[in-house]
Amino acid sequence: MTGAEKWSFASGGSVGTCPAIGADGTIYVGADSNLHALDGATGKAKWSFATDGDVQSSPTLGADGTIFLRSNSLYALDGATGKKKWSLGVGWGRSSPAIAQDGTVYIGTETGLFAVDGATGIKKWTAATGVTSWTSPAIGADGTVYIGSLDHDLYALDGVTGKKKWSFTMPGMVIYSAPAIGADGTVFLAENAFLHALDGATGKVKWFFEAQGSAVEEPTIGADGLVYFGTRGNKLIAVDGATGISKWGLHISAEFRVRPPVIGADGTLYIGADTLYAIGP
Numbered sequence: 001m002t003g004a005e006k007w008s009f010a011s012g013g014s015v016g017t018c019p020a021i022g023a024d025g026t027i028y029v030g031a032d033s034n035l036h037a038l039d040g041a042t043g044k045a046k047w048s049f050a051t052d053g054d055v056q057s058s059p060t061l062g063a064d065g066t067i068f069l070r071s072n073s074l075y076a077l078d079g080a081t082g083k084k085k086w087s088l089g090v091g092w093g094r095s096s097p098a099i100a101q102d103g104t105v106y107i108g109t110e111t112g113l114f115a116v117d118g119a120t121g122i123k124k125w126t127a128a129t130g131v132t133s134w135t136s137p138a139i140g141a142d143g144t145v146y147i148g149s150l151d152h153d154l155y156a157l158d159g160v161t162g163k164k165k166w167s168f169t170m171p172g173m174v175i176y177s178a179p180a181i182g183a184d185g186t187v188f189l190a191e192n193a194f195l196h197a198l199d200g201a202t203g204k205v206k207w208f209f210e211a212q213g214s215a216v217e218e219p220t221i222g223a224d225g226l227v228y229f230g231t232r233g234n235k236l237i238a239v240d241g242a243t244g245i246s247k248w249g250l251h252i253s254a255e256f257r258v259r260p261p262v263i264g265a266d267g268t269l270y271i272g273a274d275t276l277y278a279i280g281p
Contacts, residue, residue, distance in 0.1 A: 006268065006278040007043035011036060017096075018058040018218070018260045019270050020067070022079055028067055029276055030055030035069050037082060040264065043278075047082040051075065057096040057136065058260075060105075062118055068097040074107055076121060086121035090114060093133030095147075096178065100139055100159055106147075108132035113147055113155075115162065127162035129155045136178035136218075138187070140200055146187055148175030154189055156203060168203040170196075177218045178260070180227070182241050188227055190216040195229060197244060207244040211237065218260035228261050230271060236261065236279075252277060 013032030020028045025040035033054055037046040053072035060068045065079035072092050076085040095108030103118040110133045115124040130151030137147040143159035154175060156165040170191055177190040185200035192215055197206040214233035221227050225241045230252070238247040252271070261271040261279075269279040 004280040006280055008278075009036070009038055009043045009045075009276050011276070015276050017055060018220075018262055019276060020059045020061050021262055021264050021270070022061060022065065025264070026079070027270065027276075028059045028061070028079070030057070030059060030069065033071065035059060035067070035077070035082070037079075043276075049075075049077055049082040049084070053092055056092075056094045060097045060099055062099055062103065066118070068099065068105055068118070070095065070097060070107060074105070074116065074121070076118065088116060088121045088123070091133065094135075094176075095133055096136040098137040098139050098145070100143060100145075104159065106137040106139070106145055106159075108135050108137060108147055113137060113145065113157065113162065115159075125162045127155075127157055127164070129153075129157070134176045138179045138181050140181050140185060140187075142185075144200070146179045146181070146200075148177060148179065148189065148191075150174050150176075154179060154187075154198070154203070156200070166203040168198060177216075180219045180221050180260075182221055182225070182227075186241065188219045188221070188241070190219055190229055192216075195219060195227070195239065195244070197241070209239050209244040209246070211235075220261045220263060222263055228263075228269065230261065236269075236271060250279070 011031035017030045027038040035049045051071035057070045067077040069075045073087040074090045098106045105116045105118045112128045130149035132149045135148040145157045145159045148154045154168040180188045187198040187200045189196045195209040214231040217230040219229040226238045227241045236250045
């Protein structure tokens with residue numbers, strides 16, 4: 001990772017979310033009330049889809065190329081054309097969809113966590129987890145669903161039934177960020193100036209990293225085990241996932257909050273602020 005910029009895309013609106021990358025390299029990114037599909041090599045637009053409200057959450061790709069996107073509704077779109085397959089009213093929020101191996105889509109709402117059939121848009125179950133509309137779920141290898149809440153807790157839920165396995169409390173800290181899960185099951189959770197590493201089976205703390213007083217954003221985990229996350233001080237940081245030791249930091253010119261980065265097959269790191277940046281490997 002050299003930090004060299006490859007291209008940028010002027011969306012005509014605020015890019016306040018993390019992009020998603022298709023199998024063919026297409027970049028999907030939300031800006032204001034639109035979802036844009038971009039050529040990953042050049043940054044040129046392929047198509048755009050207008051939603052029923054501001055897009056403040058990140059799109060998620062299904063195994064068949066379906067794009068799941070949330071504004072005031074949860075949408076399922078054809079990734080090649082942008083055509084709508086179905087939509088489900090879930091209310092405005094910043095929770096991005098997460099997709100299980102069986103195609104179930106999980107989304108946080110103001111009343112809890114929804115489990116939705118990804119093929120039909122029919123709701124399977126709802127779990128009461130406090131006010132979760134600002135946080136996104138993550139799914140472990142065993143199907144456990146992890147989601148943070150505005151009631152200060154991170155919940156671990158059974159993905160089939162919605163039953164609670166454990167919860168981890170951040171005293172005095174409202175959880176706005178989505179967790180990320182490492183290859184060994186470690187759950188990484190960013191809140192305020194700290195990145196926590198938790199045991200996925202028990203919720204016990206392994207280590208934590210402090211970003212020198214600057215609030216940290218949602219993390220992304222690389223194939224090499226490094227954990228990448230942005231800060232509201234406009235900095236991108238990489239830490240060792242096993243130890244929490246900082247590897248490097250990169251300053252980014254950004255007007256808005258730096259959202260979680262995503263990593264392409266070639267190792268390129270994509271991160272959205274006032275502009276979408278592609279950072280070369």
